[in-house]
Amino acid sequence: MSVSDIKVGHIDDVQELGKAKISHIPERFIRDLTERPNSDNVITSTNNNIPVVDFSKLCKGNIDEICSEILKIKISCEEWGFFQVINHEINLDLLEKIEKVATEFFLMPLEEKQKYPMIPGTVQGYGQAFVFSENQKLDWCNMFALGLEPHYVRNPKLWPAKPSNFSETVEIYSREIRKLCKNLLKYIAISLGCKDDVFEEMFGAAVQAIRMNYYPACPRPDLVLGLSPHSDGSALTVLQQGKGNSVGLQILRNNAWIPVQPIPNALVINIGDTIEVLTNGRYKSVEHRAVTHKEKDRLSIVTFYAPSYELEVGPLRELVDDKNPCKYRRYNHGDYSKHYVTNKLQGKKTLEFSKINYV
Numbered sequence: 001m002s003v004s005d006i007k008v009g010h011i012d013d014v015q016e017l018g019k020a021k022i023s024h025i026p027e028r029f030i031r032d033l034t035e036r037p038n039s040d041n042v043i044t045s046t047n048n049n050i051p052v053v054d055f056s057k058l059c060k061g062n063i064d065e066i067c068s069e070i071l072k073i074k075i076s077c078e079e080w081g082f083f084q085v086i087n088h089e090i091n092l093d094l095l096e097k098i099e100k101v102a103t104e105f106f107l108m109p110l111e112e113k114q115k116y117p118m119i120p121g122t123v124q125g126y127g128q129a130f131v132f133s134e135n136q137k138l139d140w141c142n143m144f145a146l147g148l149e150p151h152y153v154r155n156p157k158l159w160p161a162k163p164s165n166f167s168e169t170v171e172i173y174s175r176e177i178r179k180l181c182k183n184l185l186k187y188i189a190i191s192l193g194c195k196d197d198v199f200e201e202m203f204g205a206a207v208q209a210i211r212m213n214y215y216p217a218c219p220r221p222d223l224v225l226g227l228s229p230h231s232d233g234s235a236l237t238v239l240q241q242g243k244g245n246s247v248g249l250q251i252l253r254n255n256a257w258i259p260v261q262p263i264p265n266a267l268v269i270n271i272g273d274t275i276e277v278l279t280n281g282r283y284k285s286v287e288h289r290a291v292t293h294k295e296k297d298r299l300s301i302v303t304f305y306a307p308s309y310e311l312e313v314g315p316l317r318e319l320v321d322d323k324n325p326c327k328y329r330r331y332n333h334g335d336y337s338k339h340y341v342t343n344k345l346q347g348k349k350t351l352e353f354s355k356i357n358y359v
């Protein structure tokens with residue numbers, strides 16, 4: 001079978017391409033040489049890993065344990081922008097259940113998934129987000145995303161009827177992840193030397209969304225990217241990788257891509273652009289991307305947690321002084337979100353919106 005045999009409309013759907021057993025990768029997925037994932041700036045040694053924070057020690061440990069975990073959070077956020085959380089107290093059955101319904105969703109026939117289409121220029125529903133032009137390269141990924149909180153961001157027409165327990169599982173999962181985000185923001189505030197409720201108080205009716213990313217196996221992982229390099233527009237992002245997943249997520253550190261080694265049952269946390277701005281750049285929103293695997297599909301379930309769209313975001317006053325001059329202008333978070341979702345993913349470019357000299 002060749003690409004031209006695939007029905008129009010299926011052509012950019014990577015799962016359909018996979019089923020069609022194509023012999024070569026369509027041009028739109030083939031990256032320019034400099035963007036390809038096999039470049040020489042990928043770290044292959046596995047002992048260069050993002051820090052691991054033990055959540056149960058943070059909540060229930062003795063004073064030394066608490067201090068040591070908070071210090072780990074501080075170092076992770078300053079130097080990596082990423083950490084993994086173990087013993088996060090979210091029921092492991094629930095993690096398994098969300099993975100199961102997400103996988104079942106992606107494995108449904110295309111026609112079923114297309115009942116919930118992602119309208120170009122929006123980020124909810126099934127499809128490929130952040131695509132704005134015909135000559136833009138496409139990611140080797142299918143996405144399904146839903147706005148969750150506050151309720152007015154929901155689009156009930158996009159909540160799938162199948163699998164039957166999909167919506168219920170998303171609701172329960174999202175409540176648990178929300179609790180985790182609130183707790184982590186509290187510890188992040190403490191690690192900055194701020195009042196523990198500084199973010200909670202400021203965020204108001206926090207915005208939460210979920211995105212499931214499905215990366216089918218790709219016959220030429222060296223030519224494509226699963227997800228283009230980007231930083232997240234959120235305050236915090238929580239990423240769950242499917243059990244038994246191969247390594248796929250990579251983060252950019254000192255100009256080299258470092259693969260994030262999955263730890264069973266851990267959650268990957270990263271700082272989004274909003275926390276970078278609020279902390280005047282002290283905590284970093286780090287660029288990351290996903291790569292594909294030759295034989296294995298990969299699933300990730302990603303939660304974005306952000307302040308109310310009404311919030312005026314700008315560096316916290318206590319983090320600006322003579323030694324740390326203000327690096328970002330104040331802006332409305334709703335405007336930032338709009339700017340984020342209406343531009344293609346391009347490293348940390350979106351954050352230029354908030355640079356003090358941005359016009």
Ligand code: OGA
Binds near residue numbers: 213239249289290302
């Ligand atoms: C994202 C993201 C990485 C992954 O969805 O923003 O960075 O491994 N995903 O799926």
Ligand code: NI
Binds near residue numbers: 232237288
């Ligand atoms: Ni991301």
